[in-house]
Amino acid sequence: xxxxxxxxxxxxxxxxxxxHAVFVCLIVATTCVPDAGASSLEGAAxxxxxxxxxxxxxxxxxxxxxxxxxxxxDLDGAKGAWIEARIGWERSEVFTSGFVPExxxxxxxxPNAQRGFHAIEAKLFxxxxxxxxxxxxxxxxxxxxxxxxxxxxxxxxxxxxxGIARLxxxxxxxxxxxxxxxxxxxSLGDMQSNVDGxxxxxxIIFSDAVExxxxxxxEAARAAIQDLKATVQVPALRDIDSEKLRAKSEELVxxxxxxxxxxxxxxxxxxxxxxx
Numbered sequence: 311x312x313x314x315x316x317x318x319x320x321x322x323x324x325x326x327x328x329x330h331a332v333f334v335c336l337i338v339a340t341t342c343v344p345d346a347g348a349s350s351l352e353g354a355a356x357x358x359x360x361x362x363x364x365x366x367x368x369x370x371x372x373x374x375x376x377x378x379x380x381x382x383x384d385l386d387g388a389k390g391a392w393i394e395a396r397i398g399w400e401r402s403e404v405f406t407s408g409f410v411p412e413x414x415x416x417x418x419x420x421p422n423a424q425r426g427f428h429a430i431e432a433k434l435f436x437x438x439x440x441x442x443x444x445x446x447x448x449x450x451x452x453x454x455x456x457x458x459x460x461x462x463x464x465x466x467x468x469x470x471x472x473g474i475a476r477l478x479x480x481x482x483x484x485x486x487x488x489x490x491x492x493x494x495x496x497s498l499g500d501m502q503s504n505v506d507g508x509x510x511x512x513x514i515i516f517s518d519a520v521e522x523x524x525x526x527x528x529e530a531a532r533a534a535i536q537d538l539k540a541t542v543q544v545p546a547l548r549d550i551d552s553e554k555l556r557a558k559s560e561e562l563v564x565x566x567x568x569x570x571x572x573x574x575x576x577x578x579x580x581x582x583x584x585x586x
Contacts, residue, residue: 350519351467351573358470358514362405363460365507368398370453376430377450380440388440392430393496399427400503404473404511406456409463416452426452428491435493468575470515474508475566475578478538481505482559498547505539508562516573523572531569534562 372395379387399406399418406414417426426449433439481504491497512535521528538558544550567577 351515351575352465354515354519355465355467355470358511359460359465361510361514362402362465363457365398365402366453366457366460369395369402370450370457372396372398373446373450373453377443377446380443380446383440385434385438385440388434389494392427392434393494393499396427396491396496396500397503400500401507401510403504404470404477404507405460405465407476408469408473409465410456410459413452413456413459417449417456431491431493435495467515467573468578470511471566471570471573471575472578474511474516475563476580477504478508478559478562478566479580480559481538481542482556498542498544498550501542502539505535505542509535509539516569519573520569524569527565527569527572531562531565534558534565538562 372391376388376391376395379391406418415426418428419426420428423429423432425445429445430442430449433442433445481501491500512531517528517532520531538555541555541558542550563578563580570577
């Protein structure tokens, strides 16, 4: 879960934040403008809803396929279904921890993997067992609940911006050291899907509004996201330049914090754990 992991690295980013403070002050001094229109952002968040629902639906379909393959004692098929289910989940993490923290813990508890994806991962990949029936049924039930909630839960732009910033920070602060999916070996894929989710949410919800209010910031945000994406596009996790990844993730956070003022929003927090 994002909120459980952020606290362990917040101190590190503060130690390295001096250049960010200069960067933010320079940008704010030249681009801070009044509210760009809350109604416009709310409409954009509504457009994002269908993409979010599709990703959660993809995760749910993967979990159901996982159950089917486990019932057939198909170890390789079950592993493939688990990996497929993770893609949609990791893309949707800009939403899950800030809007549905209780479900987030049930579905993706980490590092205490007693339930959800990682409890199944421990048996499936760690012990080559296909007997995680109870855990898989619980996962499907929670994902079914989440998929229903996503259809009409209010999508506040502020909390979505917070979610993008927190996930960017987490990618640079926690995931490059082996990540959360160590037994399955899919931590690199997790990060790639996270960045895809960041790119999607920013593009659908915030990109046009930032472009209208602060073109320089819009260009900086696009470039930072592309840099972050390129940094995780490597053949294997060991090929990640962790220092570069940390710097790129923190750069994106700083840009988003600056852009918030031009959108009439508060600076995105890295520590929000529950809905306000």
